[in-house]
Amino acid sequence: MDTLTYSKINQDVLRTLDPPDRTYVRLVAVLFAGIVMGALCWAYQIRTGMGVAGIKHPVAWGVYLVSFVFWVGIAHSGTLISAILYLFRASWRTSIARSAEAMTVFAVATAGLFPLIHLGRVWIVYWILPYPNQRNLWPNFQSPLVFDVIAISTYLTVSFLFWYTGLLPDLAVVRDNSKGIRRRIYGILSLGWTGTHIRWRHHGTAYLFFAALATPLVVSVHSVVSWDFALGIVPGWHSTIFAPYFVAGAIHSGLAMVITLLIPLRHIYRFEHIITMRILENLAKTIILTGLIVAYAYGVEFFIAWYGGNIVERDTFIWRAVGYYAPEFWMMIVFNTIVPLAFLFKKYRTSLTSLFVICILVNIGMWCERYVIILSSVAHEFDPYSWGIYRPTWVELGIVTGSFCLFFFLFMLFVKFLPSVSITEVKEALPPPTRQYEEHPRCSD
């Protein structure tokens, strides 16, 4: 970032908001078609009934809940980068924090759709919210499912507000470089921001507290999601390791998704001098750490299944490795724990191709992890009489595909209409323009 100046950062980031080319329009159109396809599948499910989904006894939680956990997990690394690394003053995060935080908002919004889809009669979803009613019925606050409603809606609210608060100064930059209706729209969105010292000070304090509060929240959210499973007595679920195991897995998948999104973004918009290889390398190193934590959790699960002496638990884990869901299980093991170890070698963590491919594999592996955990446990519970197999139907696969299209569609709109790199934070990380810096650029770093 040596050659960057305040002015150059403005130019480079504002360039991304220029009118789109044909490739962009085509890609957005394809993603939109995917969303329509997913919506039609959902409409068909509502019209026909939940029977069109593959969920039936004994597996009542299918790919809808798998996708819910997957998308909540994806959201987590956004908060890790934008909030936790902010508190640790890791300056390398500045150029990727905005897109990671946007990814969080879109991932939580996508995740939030799945419980609605899974519930069936979505129009009465408000029954789960606490509100005064004639029959004096209230949600059971002892249920982890109710914790989940509170945690996910809090997380979506906090992520969105955190992201928007950080965007305010950058929206003002866009406003100041626009004309006509565009200037008016960005003027309204920026709330009339001007970079006065008073505003920077209050903004900085608020941003710090956003980060400080988002940090414990992000840990609590996936812990609460894990308790949806761990508080049940189902073998393979009833484990105290679930909360840290899920949080580490969430960050593992989220970091992989960040790299998956950043590499095309960096290439298309020529951000090589802002999103440097060092940043991608740091992300890859963090993936080694999260991968090792996930590997440890996989090992402990199997060890306790054997050491605990519970034959049902032990049988469930053996069945995971050799039974009907074995292909997904071994994809989970290889893609999440062994493949990321390639990042131990500098050659692989500094090559865009290997970074991209490994991160895609980690994403697939983490989706498989949720698939294996959720399905294999209820499919193979205590009583052999009620064992059963689940495979998703075309309706479920259509909706899941639609969710991926929705996520990427929102991200594509984001990079075209909003500054995808935090202009003010990147400027803040640079040495300020001073006489001393002009005379001795190296000494002022």
Place this chain on the structure above:
Amino acid sequence: MFGLKRKHLKQPGVMGIYSRLDDALNAVRAAREKKFTVGTVYSPTPRHEIREALGLEELSSVKLFTLFGGLIGIVFGIGLTVYTTMQWKFIVSGKPPIPVVPTVIVAFEFCILFAILFNLAGMLIKTRLPSLRLPEYYDPRWTEDRFGVVVLCSDADREQVSGILRESGAEEVHEIRG
């Protein structure tokens, strides 16, 4: 309105535009030494040097809004859980009807939610946002690479303040009518 303190809104002054941070800081220090009030310093990015030159603490009073919100959230979370449980008083497995551990989780989530909402409200109140009219003298270069220093002064002091701003390295100096 635009980040100035209310008492400074209608006051006349002089504004200097700088391309270097150290020049802007020199202007702030010189103006303060001569007992003039520095109304506003504009910068494209937050700089701690500006805050220090103005003698301001790092954290603003927004922190009190956040604390207050968090406390309200805890009380709300506990209150909601206890109130709804007491409507029925079911005893399950001989456990007390008011569950302590789940109450803590609900209280924690509401603590974070309310703290964030109050944090945002505090920031908007203290920064007087939204404010859809920009100051007449607002310069769009302040969101790019220039710094602006606005010194409040009477008509009689205008020449002296303009001199201070020029001496400190201002590229341009403009008068602001009250």
